[in-house]
Amino acid sequence: MTEGGFSPRTDTLLDRAGAICQARGARLTDLRRQVLGLILDAAAPTGAYDLLDRLRVTRHGAAPPTVYRALDFLLGHGLIHRVERLSAFVGCVAHAPGEDAGHAAQFLICRTCGRVTELEDHALAHALADAARRLGFTVNTATIEAEGMCAACAARVPEATACC
Numbered sequence: 001m002t003e004g005g006f007s008p009r010t011d012t013l014l015d016r017a018g019a020i021c022q023a024r025g026a027r028l029t030d031l032r033r034q035v036l037g038l039i040l041d042a043a044a045p046t047g048a049y050d051l052l053d054r055l056r057v058t059r060h061g062a063a064p065p066t067v068y069r070a071l072d073f074l075l076g077h078g079l080i081h082r083v084e085r086l087s088a089f090v091g092c093v094a095h096a097p098g099e100d101a102g103h104a105a106q107f108l109i110c111r112t113c114g115r116v117t118e119l120e121d122h123a124l125a126h127a128l129a130d131a132a133r134r135l136g137f138t139v140n141t142a143t144i145e146a147e148g149m150c151a152a153c154a155a156r157v158p159e160a161t162a163c164c
Helices: 008-023 030-043 048-055 064-076 122-134 149-157
Strands: 078-083 088-091 103-109 117-118 143-149
Touching: 008 030, 008 143, 030 048, 030 064, 030 088, 048 064, 048 088, 064 078, 078 143
Parallel strands: 103 143
Antiparallel strands: 078 088, 103 117
C-alpha cells in the first residue's frame, strides 16, 4: 500500500485520472480521488453505501450526498461506469488524457463470484448501432450487461452440473 492507502496500481490510475480531469479543465478533488480510489481498489463492483461506509473510516462526517456528488462527477468524466444490474460502480481510467469520456461499454457479470469484466468491443457497438439505424433509431450511448459464468467459476463446476 502507498501513502494514500491504495495499491501502487490504483495510485497510477488515480494520477492518470487527475491528468484526464486537468486536460478537461476539471479538478479531481481529494474527496473525488478517494472515492475513485476505493472503487479502483475494490475486488468487485462497489455500491454507493459500501463506498460511504469505507469513506467514513477517514471522513467521519461523510453523508450520502457526499458520495453521490463524487459519483456524479466521476460518471460525467467517464472515470467510472455504473453497472445497473448490480447498482454498483466499476472504475474506467483506461482512456488517455484528452480522449472522449464516453465509449461503448459491455460488461460480463459472473452470477457465481460476482466478478465484472468490462469489454470494449467496437464490433458489438457497431452491430447495435447498425441494428438501431435499420429501425430509424440513433444510439447515443449504450451499456450492455450480460450475465453468465466466468472461466474461473466454470472450471470449478463439475461437468455434470455445468450444462443447464
